[in-house]
Amino acid sequence: MIRRMSNRGRLVIGVLGSGKGSNAQAIFDAIREKRLDACVACVLSDVEDAFILERARRAGIPARFISAAPFRTKLEGEAERRYVEALREYGVEVVVLAGFMRIIKRGMLAAFPHRIVNLHPALLPAFPGMESWKQALEYGVKVAGCTVHFVDAGTDTGPILLQKVVPVLEGDTPATLHARIQEQEHVALPEALGLLAARRVRVEGRIVHCD
Amino acid sequence: MIRRMSNRGRLVIGVLGSGKGSNAQAIFDAIREKRLDACVACVLSDVEDAFILERARRAGIPARFISAAPFRTKLEGEAERRYVEALREYGVEVVVLAGFMRIIKRGMLAAFPHRIVNLHPALLPAFPGMESWKQALEYGVKVAGCTVHFVDAGTDTGPILLQKVVPVLEGDTPATLHARIQEQEHVALPEALGLLAARRVRVEGRIVHCD
Numbered sequence: 191m192i193r194r195m196s197n198r199g200r201l202v203i204g205v206l207g208s209g210k211g212s213n214a215q216a217i218f219d220a221i222r223e224k225r226l227d228a229c230v231a232c233v234l235s236d237v238e239d240a241f242i243l244e245r246a247r248r249a250g251i252p253a254r255f256i257s258a259a260p261f262r263t264k265l266e267g268e269a270e271r272r273y274v275e276a277l278r279e280y281g282v283e284v285v286v287l288a289g290f291m292r293i294i295k296r297g298m299l300a301a302f303p304h305r306i307v308n309l310h311p312a313l314l315p316a317f318p319g320m321e322s323w324k325q326a327l328e329y330g331v332k333v334a335g336c337t338v339h340f341v342d343a344g345t346d347t348g349p350i351l352l353q354k355v356v357p358v359l360e361g362d363t364p365a366t367l368h369a370r371i372q373e374q375e376h377v378a379l380p381e382a383l384g385l386l387a388a389r390r391v392r393v394e395g396r397i398v399h400c401d
Numbered sequence: 402m403i404r405r406m407s408n409r410g411r412l413v414i415g416v417l418g419s420g421k422g423s424n425a426q427a428i429f430d431a432i433r434e435k436r437l438d439a440c441v442a443c444v445l446s447d448v449e450d451a452f453i454l455e456r457a458r459r460a461g462i463p464a465r466f467i468s469a470a471p472f473r474t475k476l477e478g479e480a481e482r483r484y485v486e487a488l489r490e491y492g493v494e495v496v497v498l499a500g501f502m503r504i505i506k507r508g509m510l511a512a513f514p515h516r517i518v519n520l521h522p523a524l525l526p527a528f529p530g531m532e533s534w535k536q537a538l539e540y541g542v543k544v545a546g547c548t549v550h551f552v553d554a555g556t557d558t559g560p561i562l563l564q565k566v567v568p569v570l571e572g573d574t575p576a577t578l579h580a581r582i583q584e585q586e587h588v589a590l591p592e593a594l595g596l597l598a599a600r601r602v603r604v605e606g607r608i609v610h611c612d
Contacts, residue, residue, distance in 0.1 A: 313524060313527065313542070313544060314527075314542070315527050315528075315540060315542070316524065316525075316526050316527040317526075328607070329526060329561075329607060330560055330561050330607040330608040330609060331524075331525070331526075331561055331564065332561055332562075332563055332564040333524060333546070333564045333566055335544070349541055350540075350541050350542055350543055351543075352543055353542065353543040353544045355544055355566050360610060360611055360612075395541075396539070396540060396541040397541040398541060399571060400571055401571075
């Protein structure tokens with residue numbers, strides 16, 4: 191099955207996050223500096239005092255806390271419906287997970303098929319899951335990086351839009367390697383969204399084509 | 402446990418291969434062009450008419466067919482002993498597997514601890530095993546590459562010396578991606594051997610340090 195993004199003008203992005211929102215900031219900056227021709231319609235968070243909401247407000251972007259209770263690690267049921275409803279209300283076409291600490295379940299995936307984007311701090315399929323920079327150091331790889339991918343029902347398994355590489359350097363600690371990867375995350379995410387905004391992306395099975 | 406290479410002058414390499422030997426040629430070329438300060442003492446093959454033996458003879462390097470029968474996919478028993486004996490006879494310090502199509506077993510690993518080097522056409526730990534460039538294309542990664550690693554008892558699991566990255570391009574076939582990876586293999590292998598030749602390598606658990 192081939193899914194092509196619709197062709198309806200400027201890309202409308204919704205951002206979901208639970209934390210400080212540095213990747214959301216990278217998107218705001220890229221739009222403000224006209225490196226990315228898109229618009230962030232809303233930022234939603236499951237953490238009421240998450241700094242990502244404050245960042246959004248400072249950037250003049252609608253920001254809303256939406257409780258995802260009673261679940262602690264997933265977005266499902268009534269909470270999932272509230273998120274989907276809010277994203278639709280803002281006319282969101284592509285959902286970006288920017289440090290959103292919940293597993294996305296079927297209802298949300300069905301509402302935004304191949305239109306939920308995640309950023310993982312490793313060169314997938316290597317080192318899925320938590321603290322991947324630490325996994326990479328412990329394995330002893332000499333190159334690390336980050337992956338922008340569409341979310342599917344698996345953990346960090348969806349079709350890959352873009353990957354950026356960083357070297358692992360002699361003397362690296364988890365903190366220094368993570369910082370180097372994060373620098374590339376802030377490049378990778380706007381770049382990947384730029385491909386979507388330019389309507390150049392076509393997903394065929396596991397493969398993301400850029401025309 | 403920390404293993405440091407001995408400090409005894411010029412690195413003496415033994416090459417094992419079963420096929421055309423393009424990576425062996427990359428080593429010969431690097432030595433001839435003085436990009437690598439080492440010497441290849443012998444080339445051994447389990448295939449009597451493998452072109453790698455012919456390449457070695459043309460380069461003036463002792464080349465020997467040593468049968469690994471009766472096994473078909475591993476080097477073990479009497480055959481393993483013949484290989485170890487030949488490598489010792491030529492004073493080999495580091496063994497390079499350059500397209501050697503057999504699994505290295507305990508006897509050989511014990512004779513050359515952390516001194517057997519393999520080249521794998523993927524960014525390990527992603528895509529171990531056969532036809533890794535095809536696995537990478539089917540998965541849909543956007544960066545591929547190759548890994549030079551020490552051989553251990555697992556399949557493509559040993560401590561990593563060096564990795565090189567290549568992009569996966571729109572329209573790539575297994576053949577075009579494989580060719581792009583092989584170009585980097587011919588860079589990576591002499592470079593990794595250069596680190597060993599410079600006595601800069603120290604292995605600590607899974608981690609290869611370059612001092």
